[in-house]
Ligand SMILES: Nc1ncnc2c1ncn2[C@@H]1O[C@H](COP(=O)(O)OP(=O)(O)O)[C@@H](O)[C@H]1O
């Protein structure tokens with residue numbers, strides 16, 4: 001059977017999908033999460049060094065499905081230079097950049113190299129779709145307040161745009177006419193303003209996002225400068241403290257929000273306060289994104305792993321429903337979004353851009 005393989009590398013997982021495509025859409029044949037031992041992953045000197053290990057795990061998955069003939073492989077694109085939304089064809093230059101010069105270390109940087117390796121063996125094309133570095137910010141959103149630090153976009157573009165397309169369909173309007181606040185609530189949080197289908201603003205989770213299960217999000221800058229020079233942390237340790245071991249984990253020692261809810265149910269007041277604070281920051285950020293849309297979003301959309309929590313959905317909905325209807329697409333829709341991107345290219349509905357695509361970034365106004 002002909003299928004599109006999707007590859008979404010996470011810190012200790014590689015999420016795989018096999019999809020068929022009939023022109024009208026894609027249908028999942030299989031979606032699996034390969035869990036990798038945390039200690040095994042931590043032993044690699046860097047993310048690039050994990051490539052053969054993860055490729056072998058994907059090979060094992062595919063060898064167990066001999067009837068599948070791959071027609072395309074779509075990987076999650078990583079922390080590249082600013083790019084327009086859409087599909088990019090994977091070539092050697094993109095793989096070299098993703099492996100050796102990404103703007104930030106992140107497992108998603110392995111999406112293109114893994115897709116290339118598996119596609120080469122299968123004799124089919126490899127793509128990335130809506131990478132993390134999709135950047136549609138207008139000039140006014142790039143001014144930070146310090147000329148040394150221009151703002152830029154790193155955002156859960158794949159899931160946010162896929163959910164936006166689905167929402168637009170349900171509202172009966174073209175995606176290009178959708179104004180919505182989309183909150184991706186996962187291990188990291190991105191809250192975005194979609195204006196006319198473009199991500200014109202978002203809470204970059206390394207910049208000013210709400211804190212999340214494992215990311216510290218935006219922090220008061222003066223106190224952070226003091227912490228840098230306190231002697232308590234070297235650069236690597238401080239980055240770990242904020243990114244991977246920050247947020248809920250730093251307060252409660254777990255990144256598993258189901259455990260946090262169990263702690264709250266057991267009467268843990270500290271867990272309750274931290275959870276309430278996360279909700280408070282999420283709601284504040286949704287309000288800020290609504291302001292970018294003149295307080296007239298078509299909807300507020302909640303998605304990502306944490307949106308599977310009825311308690312979280314209820315808490316956010318209670319505070320945001322005065323703004324607009326609150327819609328929930330719980331979980332991650334990234335695998336289907338990857339397959340849809342590849343399917344659009346195979347069907348001739350979209351042309352895959354060559355790397356590096358010209359950014360849409362508009363020049364600074366001086
Ligand atoms: N049913 C649930 N209720 C509450 N939180 C959940 C639930 N399922 C997953 N989560 C939380 O969602 C987060 C992971 O979100 P996900 O979108 O899968 O992550 P990633 O950003 O790694 O793709 C974890 O903190 C996890 O505990």
Ligand SMILES: CCCC(=O)OP(=O)(O)O
Pocket residue numbers: 106108132154155156157186187188189190205215
């Ligand atoms: C901004 C998207 C990159 C990403 O997946 O971030 P998290 O690991 O924080 O979810």
